[in-house]
Amino acid sequence: MEVRKSEDSLIFCGITPGTIKMNRIYDAFSVFMKDKKEVDGSDRFNFIIFQNHGPSYLDHFTFDPKYIIKSLKSSEKRIVKANIAGGIFVAITFIIDVFKKISDKVFRLIILTDDGAYKIPYQYITILEDLIDKVKDMPFFIDVIRLNSFDLQEKGNLRKLAQQTKGKLHDINDIKELNSVFSSLSKKKLVQVPGYYGKKNAKTIPERNIPFYANLADDPTEYKGKGTCAICFQGGNNEMIKCPSCDIIIHKRCGAQWAKMSSIGISYVFRCHNCFNLLKLEQQFVFDVQTGRIPAEKRPEKFTHRDMINYLRELEEKRKPKIIQVNDPMVIEEEPIEEKSNKKNKKKIKKKIKMIICPNCSHLTTSINKECPKCFYYLQ
Numbered sequence: 001m002e003v004r005k006s007e008d009s010l011i012f013c014g015i016t017p018g019t020i021k022m023n024r025i026y027d028a029f030s031v032f033m034k035d036k037k038e039v040d041g042s043d044r045f046n047f048i049i050f051q052n053h054g055p056s057y058l059d060h061f062t063f064d065p066k067y068i069i070k071s072l073k074s075s076e077k078r079i080v081k082a083n084i085a086g087g088i089f090v091a092i093t094f095i096i097d098v099f100k101k102i103s104d105k106v107f108r109l110i111i112l113t114d115d116g117a118y119k120i121p122y123q124y125i126t127i128l129e130d131l132i133d134k135v136k137d138m139p140f141f142i143d144v145i146r147l148n149s150f151d152l153q154e155k156g157n158l159r160k161l162a163q164q165t166k167g168k169l170h171d172i173n174d175i176k177e178l179n180s181v182f183s184s185l186s187k188k189k190l191v192q193v194p195g196y197y198g199k200k201n202a203k204t205i206p207e208r209n210i211p212f213y214a215n216l217a218d219d220p221t222e223y224k225g226k227g228t229c230a231i232c233f234q235g236g237n238n239e240m241i242k243c244p245s246c247d248i249i250i251h252k253r254c255g256a257q258w259a260k261m262s263s264i265g266i267s268y269v270f271r272c273h274n275c276f277n278l279l280k281l282e283q284q285f286v287f288d289v290q291t292g293r294i295p296a297e298k299r300p301e302k303f304t305h306r307d308m309i310n311y312l313r314e315l316e317e318k319r320k321p322k323i324i325q326v327n328d329p330m331v332i333e334e335e336p337i338e339e340k341s342n343k344k345n346k347k348k349i350k351k352k353i354k355m356i357i358c359p360n361c362s363h364l365t366t367s368i369n370k371e372c373p374k375c376f377y378y379l380q
């Protein structure tokens with residue numbers, strides 16, 4: 001079954017500074033956000049821009065389009081030429097972190113760029129393709145808008161990345177078309193519903209990507225004390241576990257049963273019913289509970305899980321998102337000007353970059369970073 005869901009959109013603004021008036025761009029972003037808000041008030045937004053010291057974005061998606069424009073305006077003066085590869089990588093790692101914490105969202109990346117940005121180096125294409133293959137089932141979509149662009153090779157590369165997610169590349173040669181293209185992109189994407197484990201025609205995560213998703217999920221902590229299970233509202237002697245994100249206590253068996261209701265397309269990876277954090281249990285245990293080999297706890301009739309959109313609104317009311325800046329994980333170092341003329345202006349990548357998954361917190365980064373940007377674990 002195909003449905004439309006609440007969407008979180010990240011707009012990557014990779015326009016060469018000084019080539020067009022920024023107001024034109026804010027206008028187009030506003031059209032996009034306004035059109036989306038009219039259809040679904042639960043859609044949220046974010047942006048990525050490049051500043052002197054690397055890519056910047058809000059540390060949370062926001063419900064508030066005005067806040068996006070305000071934040072962009074406050075950063076406008078420091079915007080520099082964008083690195084498309086680094087921006088895509090940062091966008092995806094940010095979205096992975098959001099996916100770990102919330103359910104039932106469709107993630108969108110919209111890249112607005114021209115010929116002035118750093119092109120995606122040939123050797124990074126495979127890293128990006130590999131990354132996109134993993135996240136496209138979240139679900140995740142890329143659409144690209146190229147403004148006044150003649151670079152066929154870069155267009156081809158970006159088109160390929162977008163098509164991998166069933167997205168498109170849009171060519172614009174007249175800035176006047178920008179608003180209408182953004183307006184057309186505001187339409188929701190159709191996605192398949194992840195099916196419950198064992199159901200026919202259920203959408204599942206492809207076998208090759210199961211380790212990636214299982215790795216994102218937290219192991220619940222053991223709970224030895226006395227307490228009441230937050231799913232069945234009973235105590236008893238059966239093993240209890242704690243969500244490491246919100247500290248709520250549940251029976252392990254209740255968790256295994258609940259996994260059927262909040263499946264992401266892998267039988268034993270599910271979300272906490274209280275805080276939506278991604279959790280996992282042993283595959284065999286979940287199977288045994290769900291097939292009745294291990295008896296389940298009795299569930300109350302009125303059990304409901306928390307409404308996610310209200311939960312996200314509460315979070316944003318408590319704290320407005322802040323602009324943060326990170327290292328460019330795919331930095332492209334330009335040669336000094338004297339050397340440039342001899343070598344036909346070719347940009348050179350000094351270090352060969354590898355993708356790294358932090359062994360401590362499973363955050364994705366590249367070998368540019370000596371320590372994990374998220375948990376500061378030393379990566380060598």
Ligand SMILES: [Zn+2]
Nearest residue numbers: 229232251254
């Ligand atoms: Zn229980």
Ligand SMILES: [Zn+2]
Nearest residue numbers: 243246272275
């Ligand atoms: Zn939780």
Ligand SMILES: [Zn+2]
Nearest residue numbers: 358361372375
């Ligand atoms: Zn880490």
